Amino acid sequence: MAIILRFVDCDGFIRERFFDIVSVVDTNALTLKKEICKVLGNNDILVENMRGQGYDGASNMCGSWNGLQALFLQDYPYAYYVHCFAHRLQLALNGAAKDVKVLWRFFSMLTNIVNFVSASAKRRSELNLIRKVELNGLLDSGELETGRGLNQARSLKRAGATRWGSHYASITSLMCLFKETKLLLQEISDHGPNQQFRGDAERNYIAMMSFEFVFSLVLMDKIMRLTNFLCQVFQAKTQDIVSALNFVENTKMQLQDMRVHGWDDLFCSVVSFCELHGVDVPDMGARYMTGTHRSCQQKDFITFEHYYRVDVFNDVIDCMLRELNDRFLEQTVELLILSSALDPRNSFKSFNIEHIYVNLLRNFIMLISFQMS
Structure with missing residues (x-):
């Protein structure tokens, strides 16, 4: 277990110091708490002066009842726990x-x-070769602009498990190379070295050319274009926490606006993408069928438009808004905003006596409640 202390020095600057590496027999919250208190006590640092905790999202660290942060809060009510906002956003999305x-x-x-x-x-080489041929054809016909930094070689990007920005890069790379990827899969499906490669290529080709896949591809490109900026904001070391929280609220508003007014624009983009790449667009007024399309398997009589607009489009945005609200709790956000009134930068430019008063009053009430319990 690595222990790092973060503090404010006499000049108001935030400092971080690597403190110690401790070998622990297990990762139970109680064991970790005992070791942390032991290390701090050996260095004459009073644990009761702790004013903050920062861990990842593992249950033994951030658990509301038996997590490490909860055990410290039971003894030291001012040791507020704040999850890393950048990681929290990745988990939310x-x-x-x-x-x-x-x-x-x-x-x-x-x-x-x-x-x-x-x-x-x-x-990968075959994909790049197909792209070069396509670019040369577009350049010769005058359909493509030329200039410095344009039409560079690209490749498909893999998405990481917890880095949402890598998902966005994976989606944009496939959208850019959709035609080239389609042609490559067709070529392997027809002339692959063996039956396994031909079968895998055909399976991926069928999946990629389905309307559901293209709809999800365009939808996530639009949504993640909004959230990707927020991801970058949280990873900036010089970002003001209050500004970052304002970006969260702005992103929520944009997602809500997209849910209310964005369907028509999204559907037009999906249809244009399908027409460009030869993907069949179903009749949106026809009945949506699941499974093997047998009548006995259908639960409700809904149209394709209802399915993609209500069960997919609205549901995706609602889930993201719900996750953002759950991850960025109102109490934590308000605490950070109130605490920003004590920011010493720019000669205490953010000083706000009302925020300080509210913060002190809340801490006093929490202390009384803690002593009574």
Whole structure:
């Protein structure tokens, strides 16, 4: 276990110091707490002066009842726990993706396609060769602009498990190389070295050319274009926490606005993408059928438009908004905003006597409640 102390020096600057590495017999919260208190006590640092805790999202660290942060809060009510906001956002958006079945299938198919094409240096070279041929054709016909930094060689990017920014990069790379990837999969499906490669290529081709996959691809590109900026904001070391929280609220407003007014624009983008790449668009007024399309398997009579607008589009945005609200708790956000009134930078430019008063009053009430319990 690595122990790091973060503090404010006499000049008002935030400092971090690596303190110690401790060998622990297990990772139970109570064991970790005892070792931390032991290390601090050996260095004549009073644990009761702790004013903050920062861990990852593991249950033994951030658990509300038996997590390490909860055990410290039971003894020291001012040791507020704040989860890393950048990591918290990654968890929120990944959680939303896992809660919607269509998105779960989409990211599974996306991973299979990218891994199949990128796993072999030969297939990557073939993809680049196809792209060069396509670019030369567009340049000769005058349909493509030329200039410094344009039309560079690209490749499909793999998505990481917890880094949402890598998911966005994976989606944008496939959208840029969609035609080239389609042609490569067709070529391998027809002339692959063996039956296994031909079968895998055909399976990925069928998945990629489905309307559900293209709809999810365009939808997540639009949504993650909003959230990707927020991810970058939280990872900036010089970002003001209050400004970052304002970005969270702004992102929520943009997602809500997209839910209310963004369907028509999204559907037009999906149809344009399908027409460009030869993907069949279903009749949105027709009945949506699941399974093997047998009548006995259908639960409700809904149209394709209802399914993609209500069960996919609205559901995805609702899940993301719910995750953002759950991860960025109102109490933690308000605490950080109130505490920003004590920021010493720029000659205490953020000083706000009302925020300080509210903060002190809240801490006093919490202290009284803690002593009474």
